[in-house]
Amino acid sequence: MTPDRLLEIWRGLGEEPPSPTGMQRVRLDTDSAIDVFACIFWPSRRPGILIEGAGEQRPTGGRIPSCRGVRTVHEVVAMPEQRTILRIVLEDDRLLAIFAVLSADLIGTAIAQPTASGALKRCIDRLCMWQGLFERVPAEGLSEESQRGLLGELLVLETLLLERLDPLIAVKAWVGPDPAHQDFIHLGTAIEVKTSLAKRHTRIVIANEKQLDERPHDALVLAHLRMDESAGLGQSLPMVIARLRQTLSGDPAAALEFDDRLMLGGYLDVHSPLYTSNRWRLSSSHYYRVEGEFPRLTEANLPTGVGDIHYSIIADDLGQHEITFEQAAALLEINHV
Structure with a gap:
């Protein structure tokens, strides 16, 4: 999944009527151990990704790292078995291009893992890297x-x-x-x-x-x-x-x-x-x-x-x-x- 392809998917989802479920989504890989979706979240019409899988996976210290201009939500729900859900949503439109790179990186990381628990853990670790990167890299690139x-x-x-x-x-x-x-x-x-x-x-x-x-x-x-x-x-x-x-x-x-x-x-x-x-x-x-x-x-x-x-x-x-x-x-x- 490339950043350009993600931008194209988000553009298409954003043109659809708002969904009563709170999001429009497209599954990005059918063979991986984890479910990965590109999403538009309503009513704000924000682009993002949704990663979820069976089992409980919590970040070290209990907190998901946050990135400038990006909202991350971590949930462990019972439905009826435990399932971990990660929502990563863009909140600053100026960072759309960088966010597409982040999302493509997380998607590639997730689908490469053989187990759902491994995919969730690697995504959380990867977010830690991106947290520092978002602080250092301006939206207009390097000087x-x-x-x-x-x-x-x-x-x-x-x-x-x-x-x-x-x-x-x-x-x-x-x-x-x-x-x-x-x-x-x-x-x-x-x-x-x-x-x-x-x-x-x-x-x-x-x-x-x-x-x-x-x-x-x-x-x-x-x-x-x-x-x-x-x-x-x-x-x-x-x-x-x-x-x-x-x-x-x-x-x-x-x-x-x-x-x-x-x-x-x-x-x-x-x-x-x-x-x-x-x-x-x-x-x-x-x-x-x-x-x-x-x-x-x-x-x-x-x-x-x-x-x-x-x-x-x-x-x-x-x-x-x-x-x-x-x-x-x-x-x-x-x-x-």
């Missing part, structure tokens, strides 16, 4: 700066990790979308990726005192990618994602993990038309080993009582700490103990 930052991470994934590691291991090393303090962690090596527009005296913005703290790791590398805006010759975020999906197509587990992490990072395919005109050309990439006298603020050198900081360092002043691409790659391949 240019966020697109450029994500593009930089993907280029490092493509050129540094996927060239040397098993695809699934490489994708799982991409922990930035979780989010973590660094963008990649593999064995004892962490890599933080910073992307900026190419110009002299480029400042690299550091988000907090943990981002360049090497103490939790055996090795910490700062990757700095400089990009030029390019109307024709550069690459857009959707172009790089399409290329990576093709690379991962032979490993279904890695491909699925990649798509999940893209969503956690705020990228939704429904927004891709908004990103195609933004293109950048990689003008240079530099790798630095963060250790010793590398200029940075960490918890270890902050005055007592100071925290929650962000600061910048000058890229052109980091020459003595630079390592080669091959040295950065070698750090990934070391079996740290």
Whole structure:
């Protein structure tokens, strides 16, 4: 079930006369262990989905996660046997496109499970992921700066990790979308990726005192990618994602993990038309080993009582700490103990 197909179904249901039952619905799969419906809920004429199955399934802590602009209702009823019902209803029309992606994801999750209890549990877990995503992703998609930052991470994934590691291991090393303090962690090596527009005296913005703290790791590398805006010759975020999906197509587990992490990072395919005109050309990439006298603020050198900081360092002043691409790659391949 695709988001576009769901939008089409909701449109058709919304054109029908209001139902006395309070909803118009269409069953979406007849073979799955759970009942899944696309619905229009009356009298508000709101689109949504209905997922229900035999047995009792309750969320951890007793509460269903809520998403901005989306109402979720969880019920366990006896009819005459216990049955769990999930209703997920859109309440903010501005989020319709994102809601269609959420709904398609939940539907795919539900029908893939062999049992009703497993399907309900996975849907509830999946809603927890979407709760954070709805808070982070604006209805109009990622900003240019966020697109450029994500593009930089993907280029490092493509050129540094996927060239040397098993695809699934490489994708799982991409922990930035979780989010973590660094963008990649593999064995004892962490890599933080910073992307900026190419110009002299480029400042690299550091988000907090943990981002360049090497103490939790055996090795910490700062990757700095400089990009030029390019109307024709550069690459857009959707172009790089399409290329990576093709690379991962032979490993279904890695491909699925990649798509999940893209969503956690705020990228939704429904927004891709908004990103195609933004293109950048990689003008240079530099790798630095963060250790010793590398200029940075960490918890270890902050005055007592100071925290929650962000600061910048000058890229052109980091020459003595630079390592080669091959040295950065070698750090990934070391079996740290």
